[in-house]
Amino acid sequence: MDLFDVAQSRQIRMTNNRVSSAESVSDHRMRRADNEIAELAERFERMRTTCEAMWQLVCETTGLTDAHLTYRVYELDVADGQKDGKRTIKSTPCECGAMVNAKVAACQFCGAPAPARSPWDSV
Secondary structure, eight states: OHHHHHHHHHHHHHHHHHHHHHHHHHHHHHHHHHHHHHHHHHHHHHHHHHHHHHHHHHHHOOOOOOOHHHHHHHHHHHHTTTOOOOOOOOOOEEESOEEEOTOOOOTTTOBBOOOOGGGGGGG
């Protein structure tokens, strides 16, 4: 075995070690992502059950019906101009006249607190 073969063998070993390390990191990240997805699925199911319970209580105490809820969901869906199953929160005007992004707490131009929004906009 000459010097070139020794150098090549060393580079192959180092490359294999790097690949093995990268695979390990990738496997760890994939397991973590799978755990986060499972946790989100559980939280979603708890939220859905809670919302359904709340809606049943509202119906029992107010006389509202599923038709009322369905219509309100439709109204909220199309309020942003698109029927897409989402409620897009639009920017709101600041005292200074600039439009303030719905995701920020203060105007990016004058620093004033963001205009008041619905509590649901932060969910």
